[in-house]
Amino acid sequence: MSTLKNFNLRDFGAGIWAQWNRGTRTIFVLVLLSLVALLPFAAGWGPTSFLNTPITSFQNVLVYPVGMFVLMALGLNIVVGKSGLLDLGYVAFFAIGAYSQGVLSTFYGWNTWEVLPVGIGCAMLSGVLLGLPALRLRGDYLAIITLGFGEIVRIVALNLNVTGGPSGIAGIPNPPGFFGLKFDIMNPQNFFWVVLALILLTIWMVRRFTVRRPGRAWEAIRQDEDVAALMGVNTLVYKLWSFVIGAAVGGAAGVIFASKVMVISPDMFKFDVSILILACVVFGGIGNIWGVALGASILAYLPERIRFLADSRQLVFGLVLVLMMNLRPDGLLPRKKREKITEKGAK
Amino acid sequence: MNFSVLTSQFWSLAFQGLALGLIYSLVSLGYTMVYGVLRLINFANSEVFMVGTFSVLYLQVYILRIPIGDPALHGIKLIAYLALSLIGSMIVCALLAIVVELVAYRRLRARGANRLASLISAIGVSIALLEGFSMITGARGKIAPRLLDKWSFGEVAGANFRIDQVMAIVMPIIIFFLLDQFVTKSRLGKSIRAVSMSEENSKLMGIDINRVITLTFCIGGLTTGAAAFLYTTVYENTVFNVGFNMGIAAFTAAVLGGIGNLRGAFYGGLALGMLEQFASAVLGSQWKSITVFVVLVVILLVKPNGLFGEAVQQTRT
Numbered sequence: 021m022s023t024l025k026n027f028n029l030r031d032f033g034a035g036i037w038a039q040w041n042r043g044t045r046t047i048f049v050l051v052l053l054s055l056v057a058l059l060p061f062a063a064g065w066g067p068t069s070f071l072n073t074p075i076t077s078f079q080n081v082l083v084y085p086v087g088m089f090v091l092m093a094l095g096l097n098i099v100v101g102k103s104g105l106l107d108l109g110y111v112a113f114f115a116i117g118a119y120s121q122g123v124l125s126t127f128y129g130w131n132t133w134e135v136l137p138v139g140i141g142c143a144m145l146s147g148v149l150l151g152l153p154a155l156r157l158r159g160d161y162l163a164i165i166t167l168g169f170g171e172i173v174r175i176v177a178l179n180l181n182v183t184g185g186p187s188g189i190a191g192i193p194n195p196p197g198f199f200g201l202k203f204d205i206m207n208p209q210n211f212f213w214v215v216l217a218l219i220l221l222t223i224w225m226v227r228r229f230t231v232r233r234p235g236r237a238w239e240a241i242r243q244d245e246d247v248a249a250l251m252g253v254n255t256l257v258y259k260l261w262s263f264v265i266g267a268a269v270g271g272a273a274g275v276i277f278a279s280k281v282m283v284i285s286p287d288m289f290k291f292d293v294s295i296l297i298l299a300c301v302v303f304g305g306i307g308n309i310w311g312v313a314l315g316a317s318i319l320a321y322l323p324e325r326i327r328f329l330a331d332s333r334q335l336v337f338g339l340v341l342v343l344m345m346n347l348r349p350d351g352l353l354p355r356k357k358r359e360k361i362t363e364k365g366a367k
Numbered sequence: 368m369n370f371s372v373l374t375s376q377f378w379s380l381a382f383q384g385l386a387l388g389l390i391y392s393l394v395s396l397g398y399t400m401v402y403g404v405l406r407l408i409n410f411a412n413s414e415v416f417m418v419g420t421f422s423v424l425y426l427q428v429y430i431l432r433i434p435i436g437d438p439a440l441h442g443i444k445l446i447a448y449l450a451l452s453l454i455g456s457m458i459v460c461a462l463l464a465i466v467v468e469l470v471a472y473r474r475l476r477a478r479g480a481n482r483l484a485s486l487i488s489a490i491g492v493s494i495a496l497l498e499g500f501s502m503i504t505g506a507r508g509k510i511a512p513r514l515l516d517k518w519s520f521g522e523v524a525g526a527n528f529r530i531d532q533v534m535a536i537v538m539p540i541i542i543f544f545l546l547d548q549f550v551t552k553s554r555l556g557k558s559i560r561a562v563s564m565s566e567e568n569s570k571l572m573g574i575d576i577n578r579v580i581t582l583t584f585c586i587g588g589l590t591t592g593a594a595a596f597l598y599t600t601v602y603e604n605t606v607f608n609v610g611f612n613m614g615i616a617a618f619t620a621a622v623l624g625g626i627g628n629l630r631g632a633f634y635g636g637l638a639l640g641m642l643e644q645f646a647s648a649v650l651g652s653q654w655k656s657i658t659v660f661v662v663l664v665v666i667l668l669v670k671p672n673g674l675f676g677e678a679v680q681q682t683r684t
Binding site: 100106153154156157158160161163164165167168169171172175176178179291295298299302303306332334335337338339340341342343345346349350351 | 402408470471474475478480481483484485486487488490491492493494495496497498499502611615618619622626653654656657659660661663664667668671672673
């Protein structure tokens with residue numbers, strides 16, 4: 021019983037991974053990647069057709085919410101999971117990205133690929149503006165400030181003329197195609213591949229950061245901020261970095277989202293989205309990229325799959341959250357045991 | 368920008384802000400009491416408030432059988448019915464808060480899980496309650512019967528002292544006074560304070576931690592229930608998502624005053640209510656919540672532990 025209780029799927033997987041040589045690893049990653057890339061066609065193929073979602077088509081569900089939520093959860097994971105800062109207003113960066121795309125494309129005729137770096141820049145800039153005052157605060161004080169920031173962005177969008185007020189911005193153009201890939205309403209799978217590319221880029225980036233100086237600094241800050249500061253870590257700078265990088269990922273997601281759905285309005289960027297993304301992170305296994313990606317996929321996909329339950333689907337969703345957190349408090353795929361022990365010791 | 372209202376309607380705005388602010392501070396007790404003991408944001412408290420407003424409404428409509436649109440009551444009957452609604456709402460909210468603790472927190476606490484896990488499970492309970500009530504009560508909301516005729520005590524300096532608003536000011540003050548006495552004087556109150564200072568040491572001193580935590584949730588539920596009663600009596604309607612804005616406002620109030628601090632919640636709620644009233648009068652109601660958050664940011668920058676974070680440390684709940 022005790023072995024079962026201490027069973028950690030992540031460590032189990034890491035154990036198998038460690039035994040493989042380079043060739044096996046490469047093949048495994050390639051197979052896994054191509055399986056994920058082929059996901060848009062899963063609904064049309066017999067044995068996997070149970071995945072199909074009622075009402076919204078499966079390919080669209082894969083882009084939004086699933087792909088977008090995985091991307092955003094990975095971004096939020098840098099803030100919450102890596103450096104341990106509770107951010108309850110992550111949707112703000114998503115909204116800033118989406119509105120950059122909306123405003124720049126409809127007023128100035130920029131295309132999505134031109135807006136993308138600008139949108140990311142805007143999100144990062146707002147991350148700095150919010151982070152500089154807010155990151156001096158700790159714990160739940162930080163949480164309420166970020167929550168407030170999320171609401172402020174939404175209310176500003178609701179009241180400005182340039183953002184179209186409550187009705188938002190309509191007629192946002194789809195991105196121009198390349199390599200013969202067309203981005204329009206008929207080809208949602210192409211959007212999925214773009215999002216997948218962004219997800220892979222984010223994962224690569226996070227993994228690079230984790231093993232280098234910023235990653236070590238974040239880990240130290242997460243475990244004990246005072247000790248980290250005493251050890252010479254410039255905590256404000258590194259906290260700001262994790263905040264800004266998280267914001268960049270959110271901004272990128274926003275730009276792609278706006279060009280996919282073509283119509284955005286302040287309603288789409290409510291507080292519940294921040295909460296849902298945070299739930300994805302914690303549900304999957306806070307701090308562990310694979311856990312977060314898995315958690316986000318499930319939490320984004322589930323409400324769409326159970327749409328046949330109509331009104332009660334959100335009720336079921338809430339109950340699933342409670343049940344799962346009680347059964348697996350560390351998430352589906354918890355982070356490394358080594359890190360967990362120190363976490364308990366620090367308490 | 369309309370600064371003239373500040374002079375022409377000052378007392379009227381201040382009075383309304385006072386009534387609203389004290390309702391906030393009652394709800395914020397549900398956050399601050401729990402935070403003091405568990406160091407957790409009790410996310411489901413906004414839904415406890417929502418259930419409270421509906422329990423007042425259903426109690427009046429289905430049990431006391433007061434048809435909507437009937438003329439208001441008078442005399443003994445009025446007082447009895449008001450008291451019944453208040454007590455009913457407080458009991459329902461307290462029970463619900465205790466159930467929330469059992470479902471969302473207890474098991475996780477026993478396993479020593481990380482704080483965010485409890486936060487998410489509380490959010491799960493919150494979503495389930497919210498959606499459950501939206502299915503039962505409909506998305507449009509419900510109108511409550513008018514028990515209390517909203518007569519005015521008269522006008523002072525342009526402000527109308529309406530009976531329901533006077534009630535919304537007097538009742539929270541009484542509740543806060545009683546609670547403050549309870550927490551500082553009684554044995555149970557002392558055990559709450561002990562647990563909030565150090566859980567380990569309280570255990571060693573023979574305090575039953577689980578009982579104290581249940582008690583804390585129960586008190587938070589009782590005050591939230593009282594707030595729900597006041598809200599329904601003053602505004603005479605409710606809707607399934609009424610808890611959302613109330614929850615955010617109350618939590619902000621708790622942080623403003625210094626979370627975990629009883630008197631902080633009182634003054635935080637008061638400050639927030641006034642601020643909202645004046646800000647929406649001067650800048651227009653759409654900018655209300657922005658002003659509130661900007662002020663919150665500024666205050667937290669100057670005093671990172673809230674207004675009363677340190678000054679009143681002794682009466683930490």
